[in-house]
Amino acid sequence: MTRSDLVLSSVTKRFGSFTAVDDLDLTVPEGSFFALLGPSGCGKTTTLRMVAGLEEPTSGTVHLGDQDISGLRPYKRPVNTVFQSYALFPHLSIAENVAFGLRRRGVKDVKQQVGEMLELVELEQYAGRRPAQLSGGQQQRVALARALINRPQVLLLDEPLGALDLKLRRQMQIELKRIQTEVGITFVHVTHDQEEAMTMADTIAVMNGGVIEQMGRPLDLYENPATTFVSNFLGQSNLVGGQVLERSSQSVLIDVHGSKLLAPSDRARSAEGDVWVGIRPEKVFLAAAESEFDDGSNLLAGGVVTDVSYVGVSTQYLARMPWGQELMVFEQNTGARDSFRPGDRVDLHWMPAHTFLLDATQAADAGVEKEEDL
């Protein structure tokens, strides 16, 4: 076996009686850009620290390829970290910060490598400065260079862009992605920003409360969420309660407050009894009440528009349904669609293929971003 995938097997970490990471299994393929996505406090940092060796798992093992690295001291692991707060050495110049790892491993001529690395992160002219004389974005790049220069088998990034403003963050996301493609090292990127994870990662693991809720390509996670948490944390979803009436190998028929809706069987995580019927807001179309449909769309009738926000490319509507729930609809502003005003009576319809079904025992608002988190 030549591949050196990073494999965490049944890793658990407890702090006293509190379980920060709970029986976690995770495989990060070699050379991939892997994102660990989850809300603050869900155990992302703890997971990374166990890979780096800065925290010891209460139980479970960490493998890198064939090698069990669980028992290795951090300075013996072929793994480097870009810390959340950068943790640059304040008493050393930028060049010496970057050279630190090479010097510890007894590399003789570090000058050229440091120069090349500083060039990669576009900081050549700052080599002689101290970290405190650099801006946040520059410090972030120094932290990246300091870790990357060691050519680790796995690079761990703990919310490396968290302290940057939005514009710089977008710029650095593209930079990071470019650098990863260039060096081909496995990146494990921790973030609580779903957009960041989606734009950068090949594979995302969505973490919540110390466990992985779902893992997959960004597109799969978005189109086919496995839990209410994932459906709400990655983008937004409408979840409406319903009961399964019939199921075939192709599709599932559900009763939703008197309307009959269809969902594809392969998108049904639960197909018995009570279910959540899920639909992304941008997949839903609004039509004036009692328009005729015969195209096989799923239809929920009797809504009243309660809120309209115009956001340029789209218009976001809230429609109150007869059972009191407010559903979200995002209409693209193509000019071809009717627009509505608060108080208008509307019907909601969408393609059955876009419908997904989730286990009704999960909370419908799990993973919804609260005001204070934004």
Place this chain on the structure above:
Amino acid sequence: MSAAAAHVGPGEQQVPQGQDERKRGLTGYLLLLPGALWLLVFFVVPLVTLISTSLYDPSGSVFAGYEMTFHWRNYVDAVQGYGPQLWRSFLYAGTATVAAVLLGFPLAYAIAFKAGRWKNLMLILVIAPFFTSFLIRTLSWQMLLGDNGWLVDIFRTLQILGPDGHLLATPFAVVTGLTYNFLPFMVLPLYASLEKLDPRLLEAGADLYATPLTTFRKVTLPLAMPGLVAGTLLTFIPAAGDYINSELLGTPNTRMIGNEIQDLFAAGSYPVAAALSVTLMAAIVALVTVYVRRSGSEELV
């Protein structure tokens, strides 16, 4: 009306601005005043008096008065007569400083990183000795180190000391006393530096292939340098001029420069005593300057 207001406006604004600046300048001087006065009366004046006394004709006396003759030979007499004591003072103070670093660094490190909720208690314990007088604490070391004390018993049993060996009235006792008395002045600045050190830097060191020892040498120590420099200065300088420890724990053979100065003043030999004091001061300033330069911490002290 509005034109008038426009004319008056800027003028009105300028006047208070000017006053403001003058006030701010004045405030600075007012804040300086008490300290400056204090230093003038109790530092500059005595220093000038001391230096001039050191150049008086030594044949005078307290009763007959002294004559200012710029008698620089006082310095030659002082250095020739008290060379060994001067040398001994620096040796003892240096040894005590090294001992204080060896004891104080681990202690400060433990308080800063390992004490957890005991941190405040440990800091109070470091300061607690100051609740009793310096003199009484040094006197009690007489009992600890005395021939009937348990320390001597243990040392004799362990054969570290011969059957008739002593601890009290030895250079060891004097250095021990100095180390003990000035240890808090080492621990507190060291603690203050280490406390500021972000433990994540140590983790970064470990992550970048540095063993704990290398992390200590390359990260902890350089970042603790300001505290270490301050601590060694606060220990070495007063220890070099100290006379209580040698007086209470030593013998005539362990006399330090402070003891000689004290005796000379007591005996009324003001000019030589003053010359000795100025020599000590100059030597300390020279040593400290070299030390601070060498440790590369000019901007930190």
